[in-house]
Amino acid sequence: MNKPLFMRIVTRLANEVSFFQRRRDATGRLGLSGLQKATTAIRMMAYGCAADAVDEYLRLGESTAMSCLENFVEAIIYLFGDEYLRTPTPQDLQRLLDVGEMHGFSGMIGSIDCMPWE
Secondary structure (H helix, E strand, O other), X not given: OOHHXXXXXXXXXXXXXXXXXXXXXXXXXXXOOHHHHHXXXXXXXXXXXXXXXXXXXXXXXXXXXXHHHHHXXXXXXXXXXXXXXXXXXHHHHHHHHHHXXXXXXXXXXXXXOOOOOO
């Protein structure tokens, strides 16, 4: 993921979703930043790592990592769902087919198992 896209996502999350806003805890210390929380969720999804695998790198525990992932997914659907998580139009499908064909995958539309789509 390129940095401007990542920062756009993090900024929207921090501005519009309370979970991703940095707050002080009961002792007055600042909690995790939206950047840490979003990075945790994206790393878990991108690399398929377990929640306890991000504790040393991002300094948070397993239950917090799981909470970051759950809130991230819900927030992405809420913030970007109407724009990006929609049924593809015939024009979208044709564009995907054309790009796939340019790369030698005729009849493929985002297929993991490389089976053609009718």
